[in-house]
Amino acid sequence: MSLEAWVGLLATVGTALLSIAVAVWLEFRKRRTSGEGTAPSAPAVLRLDRVRAAGVLRAGVVHHPPLSWVDHSGGEAVFGGYYIDLARRVGLEQGLEVEFVALDWGVLPNALDDGGVDLVLSIFETRARLGYADFVAAFHKIGVSGVTREGPNPIREVAQLSEPTTRVGVVVGEVGWEFVVHELRLPRHQIVQVDSGTLKTAFSPLLSGDADVAIVDDVTCATWVRDHPGYLHVFTENSLYLCKNSIMVPKGEPHFARWVDDVFQQARRDPEIMALEEQTLELSEGWVKRFR
Incomplete structure (x- = not known):
């Protein structure tokens, strides 16, 4: 067979093989697009649909009085505070049972995972x-401040927090912890961490002498100093951090987020809830302010 004949034969075979490959690919694409030949995927169930179907909204609660609080003194957790009553009002208006779940600050990053809660009440953004x-x-909105001991050279300036000999007490996962870890970027040996669901434990290292200052929200600081002579509430004129106090919802679920925002705003307009909000703001002695 001549060279020209061989070239012609190879070209014919190549064209045929290419045609077969294209046909196979088109058929595969058709089956994949239509779902034929593959296991059907289960339709995604929206969180709001699941909440309505079950008739239960699971709300996480951190101990953050007077906005939300958890009392374990009787064994079984008892919940109270403005956001608790607000959530109960939402349940009443939406025909849902609101199930409260006590949370420690350190578990917040995973609290909204599958099998967890649907939202977390009264959380700093x-x-x-x-x-x-x-x-x-x-x-x-609420600020973040600190508590230190009275003395000849109390810690009053932010720059003092970064001094190598300063030790700072915080609760793991709480806003004070975030401030010293992510904003000030203090080295680990300067941070005295307490893993707890109660913000007042931030002052434990201060009482024991292990810390020179404790960082936590304004309300907790002011309440603690009032009951403990010999300590100063510092960073009050210029808060270390000013935070919106909000409701935490799963990331990337806008449908559920809009619903939560709408129903909580609606419940907030209830006359009893409005009166409770006024009482709560007054009880905070001005440390909690309206954002909107």
Whole structure:
């Protein structure tokens, strides 16, 4: 066979093989697009549909009086505070049972995972938390400050927090912890961490002498100093951090987020809830302010 004949034969075979490959690919694409030949995927169930079908809204609660609090003294957790009553009002208006779940601050990054809660009440919106959750219903704003001992050279300036000999007490996962870890970027040996669901434990290292200052929200600081002579509430004129107090919802679920924002705003307009909000703001002695 001549060279020209061989070239012609190879060209014919190549064309045939290419035609077969194209046909096979088109058939595969058709089956994949139509779902033929593959296991059908289950339709995604929206969180709101699941909540309505079950008739239960699971709300996480951190101990953050007077906005939300958890009392374990009787064994079984008892919940109270403005956001608790607000959530109960939402349940009444939406025909849902609201199931409250006590949470420690350190578990917040995973609290909204599957099998967890649907939302978390009364939570500061911070840069770190925006990395793993979305926030809605930002009704209030609260600053972050500190407590230190009275003495000849008390800690009053932010620059003093970064001095190598300064030790700072914080609760893991709480806004004070986020501030010293992510904003000030203090080295680990300067941070005295307490892993707890109660903010007042931030002052334990201060009482024991292990810390020189404790960083937590304004309300907790003011309440603690009032009951403990010999200590100063510092960073009050210029808050270390000013946060919106919101409701934390799963990241990337806008349908559920809009619903939470809408129903909590609606419940907030209830006359009894409005009166409770006024009482709560007064009880905070001005440390909790309206955001909207």
